[in-house]
Amino acid sequence: MRTPIIAGNWKLNNNPEDTTKFVNAVKDQLPDSNKVESVIAAPAVDLPALLAAAKGSNLHTAAENCYFENSGAFTGETSPQVLNEMGINYVVIGHSERRDYFHETDEDINKKAHAVLDNQMTPIICCGETLETREAGKTEEWVQNQVTAALKELSAQQVAGLVIAYEPIWAIGTGKTATSDQAQEICHVIRETVKDLYDATTSDNVRIQYGGSVKPANVKDLMSKPDIDGGLVGGASLEPESFLQLVNYQD
Ligand SMILES: O=C[C@H](O)COP(=O)(O)O
Numbered sequence: 001m002r003t004p005i006i007a008g009n010w011k012l013n014n015n016p017e018d019t020t021k022f023v024n025a026v027k028d029q030l031p032d033s034n035k036v037e038s039v040i041a042a043p044a045v046d047l048p049a050l051l052a053a054a055k056g057s058n059l060h061t062a063a064e065n066c067y068f069e070n071s072g073a074f075t076g077e078t079s080p081q082v083l084n085e086m087g088i089n090y091v092v093i094g095h096s097e098r099r100d101y102f103h104e105t106d107e108d109i110n111k112k113a114h115a116v117l118d119n120q121m122t123p124i125i126c127c128g129e130t131l132e133t134r135e136a137g138k139t140e141e142w143v144q145n146q147v148t149a150a151l152k153e154l155s156a157q158q159v160a161g162l163v164i165a166y167e168p169i170w171a172i173g174t175g176k177t178a179t180s181d182q183a184q185e186i187c188h189v190i191r192e193t194v195k196d197l198y199d200a201t202t203s204d205n206v207r208i209q210y211g212g213s214v215k216p217a218n219v220k221d222l223m224s225k226p227d228i229d230g231g232l233v234g235g236a237s238l239e240p241e242s243f244l245q246l247v248n249y250q251d
Contacts, residue, residue, distance in 0.1 A: 002207050004223060005163060005230035006247045007039035007062060007124060008237025009092060009211075014042065016049035023053035025240035030058040031247055037230075038247040040237070041092050041124075044078050051087050062090035062124065065098060068111035070119070080112075084119040091116045092232075093123045094150060096169045106149035113150055117158050124163040124209070124232065125150045127190070131170035139168075143186055144193045156198045160205035164190055165232040171212025173234055180218070183210040184225035191227050216245035223249055 014022065019042055030038045041062035042050045050061050067077035083091060093116065094109035109125065116123040127146035129139045143166065151159055166186050171178050178186075187208045195203035210222050211232030222228050236242045 002205065002229045003034060003037055004250075005037040005039060005207055005209060006219075006249070007041055007090070007092075007163075007165075007209065007230065007232050008243055008246075009041045009062075009064060009095070009232055009234050010043065010046075010238060011064070011097070011234055012043060013238055014046055016046050019046040019049040020053045022240055022243075023050065023057070023059060026244055027054065027057035027059055029244050029248070031250070033058050033060070036247055036250065038243075039090055040243075041090065047083075047086060047088060060089045061087070062092060063088050064092050064095070066091050066093075066112060066116065068108065068115040070115070080115045080119040080121065084121050088121060090122045090124055090163070092126065092165075094126045094146075096126060096128055096167060096172065100169075106146060109150050110152045113154060113162070117154065117162070122162055124165050126165045126167055126211070126232070128165075128167040128169050128172075128212075134168065134170065139186060140189050143189055147190055147193045148197060151194075151197060156202045159194060159198055160202045163207045163209060163230070164194075165209040165211050166190055167211035167232060173213070175213050177213040177215075177218055177222075178210070180221045180225055180228075183212075183222055184227055187225070187227035214246070216242055216249075219246050219249045 039060040066080040070081035093112045098104045113123045129142045207229040209230035209232045214231040214233045
């Protein structure tokens with residue numbers, strides 16, 4: 001039985017004070033973690049405030065990125081080891097904005113996935129196609145390739161415990177949501193890819209999120225699909241009221 005996971009990805013929004021206010025506004029109204037896991041991924045500079053405010057609540061914490069080395073001469077990077085020491089639970093890896101604006105490659109993403117797991121945190125590995133790829137009818141192949149590259153040399157046990165987020169790039173921040181059937185179709189392809197690479201137990205256990213203009217108005221429909229176990233939500237995770245509606249979608 002996979003526990004649904006709704007994660008807000010704040011991107012480059014909110015300062016530490018906003019973070020504290022947000023968490024204080026939501027923390028007593030979050031669902032039990034065994035019913036729905038509620039996660040906020042915040043900018044690195046906000047993580048101490050996120051952790052302090054979330055302590056003792058049902059809110060799980062995530063970094064939006066990290067480096068694949070724990071320490072060394074890597075100016076400006078964030079250590080996965082230190083994220084773990086701070087108490088961070090998840091790290092978003094390979095978001096399309098990282099791939100596009102910061103030129104992250106499949107190889108970098110695979111190294112980051114290893115680093116996050118080696119540091120006892122859970123990666124949320126993003127994949128998804130451009131509009132051009134979709135229009136060329138190559139979505140399945142694209143996503144299969146991204147997932148295969150990201151999971152390279154991870155064990156079945158590691159993969160069973162991680163999260164994969166399917167985010168069609170054309171649906172991010174555009175107000176254009178993939179229909180729940182389109183999202184289900186590709187989330188199913190991802191699960192089948194995991195099955196082909198590993199086995200049925202691993203693919204039954206891996207959690208798959210959909211991301212791209214998820215809102216309180218469409219979350220229930222998306223979450224009703226058999227291969228969609230959660231959402232990775234940008235814009236609609238920024239307001240406490242909207243985040244609460246998302247994580248409490250079952251009520
Ligand atoms: O990580 C979140 C996604 O990029 C989706 O963003 P959005 O909900 O604003 O479309």
